[in-house]
Amino acid sequence: MPRFPDVSKHAHSVSARVYSGLEQRALAKNEQIYRLHVGDTYRDPVAAARAEHQLSAEHPGLHKYAPVHGEPSLIDAFIANVQRRHGETLNPDLVQVMSGATAGLSIVCQVLLEPGDEVLLPSPFWPLSRGIIATKGAVPVQVPFYTRFDEPGFDAEAVLESAVTERTAALYINTPNNPSGRVLPDATIGAMMRVAKRHDLWVLCDEAYEEIYFDREPPDAVWRRADTRDRAIAFHTLSKTYGFAGARVGFTHGPEDVMDAIRGMQTFHTYCAPRPMQFGAVGALHYGDAWVEDSRSLYRDAGYEAADALGVGRPEGGTFLFIDVSEQLDPGASDCSAFLERCADAGVLLTPGQSCGADYAKWVRLCFTSVPPDQLAAALGKLTPLFRTSIA
Numbered sequence: 001m002p003r004f005p006d007v008s009k010h011a012h013s014v015s016a017r018v019y020s021g022l023e024q025r026a027l028a029k030n031e032q033i034y035r036l037h038v039g040d041t042y043r044d045p046v047a048a049a050r051a052e053h054q055l056s057a058e059h060p061g062l063h064k065y066a067p068v069h070g071e072p073s074l075i076d077a078f079i080a081n082v083q084r085r086h087g088e089t090l091n092p093d094l095v096q097v098m099s100g101a102t103a104g105l106s107i108v109c110q111v112l113l114e115p116g117d118e119v120l121l122p123s124p125f126w127p128l129s130r131g132i133i134a135t136k137g138a139v140p141v142q143v144p145f146y147t148r149f150d151e152p153g154f155d156a157e158a159v160l161e162s163a164v165t166e167r168t169a170a171l172y173i174n175t176p177n178n179p180s181g182r183v184l185p186d187a188t189i190g191a192m193m194r195v196a197k198r199h200d201l202w203v204l205c206d207e208a209y210e211e212i213y214f215d216r217e218p219p220d221a222v223w224r225r226a227d228t229r230d231r232a233i234a235f236h237t238l239s240k241t242y243g244f245a246g247a248r249v250g251f252t253h254g255p256e257d258v259m260d261a262i263r264g265m266q267t268f269h270t271y272c273a274p275r276p277m278q279f280g281a282v283g284a285l286h287y288g289d290a291w292v293e294d295s296r297s298l299y300r301d302a303g304y305e306a307a308d309a310l311g312v313g314r315p316e317g318g319t320f321l322f323i324d325v326s327e328q329l330d331p332g333a334s335d336c337s338a339f340l341e342r343c344a345d346a347g348v349l350l351t352p353g354q355s356c357g358a359d360y361a362k363w364v365r366l367c368f369t370s371v372p373p374d375q376l377a378a379a380l381g382k383l384t385p386l387f388r389t390s391i392a
């Protein structure tokens, strides 16, 4: 029972230090350091989206509360964007503007989950997803997944099925995936959906990287599938597609029965997403097409360059490489902390794989979009000798 000065047990289950504290070490030894552990972009958003272009003269009451539902012009712009990409017109009543996908997932988990409920969390995963589920008193059930498609005999349906219990309430799915860079094949999504249907699970579709895919057709939108849509809640964000992470704007939509409750819960969490940046988001959606195209090609080049330099498979989408470094670890090492220290000593910060799943203690994550191409090349120059050297 939490009593002063203790905090709740849900708060104990998460840590604000999702990412490693290696920065001081890197700064002590290097004039220039490369923060490839942060999932962000070096690109500024399109001009019409930027904070400095949102004017009170054009938007009376610019700094007042927005409607809980979201600014009507933004909802219209999002619906037009989805219509253009997928040929489908969403019902505006079923769309909720939120402060990014983080708030979206958090609020939806609050609506759907009781303490003790379990959520299937295929790993490796976006580090915050685990904590968001845990802060509701629910249990993130980690299932090693995205790194295993090439294993002979890997059976996506059987692997997920074996993790289901009476308490399983939802399945979280993220494609293109942070951190593996994989885009889920259609057959794999079908297998996942059979498990969801068989056990009456909600499907939480994280679309954060929906527009970041390389040398391929746009990935299937999981939430649109006939076998999914009655149970799918989708999270979209401008953070990745439009370089808008600090603006905190995204969209959640789902079936009619649940959207009222989600809107109600949003009222008591953030009330509304930042109003000035909702107008910025309208600018991104109206004028950002060429920017998104350019980013896709710049990010592809960066991702391929990083993968080739480090001798690992090229990403299919997203902004990360996820790399097994077990051969670079000291004999007997149980995790990659010493390896990450060597990288920090060389001036490059990477994320420990463990923050993306308990089974990935010997993996690291690298974001290839957080610094401009010249800095990425310099960072890769420092990392290459560390990655190419096998210790064992």
Ligand SMILES: Cc1ncc(COP(=O)(O)O)c(C=O)c1O
Pocket (backbone or CB within 6 Å): 039, 099, 100, 101, 102, 103, 126, 174, 178, 206, 208, 209, 236, 237, 238, 239, 245, 249, 250
């Ligand atoms: C898979 C995934 N979902 C959601 C988010 C967070 O999105 P937002 O900035 O909209 O909260 C991230 C950020 O890295 C992510 O990688």
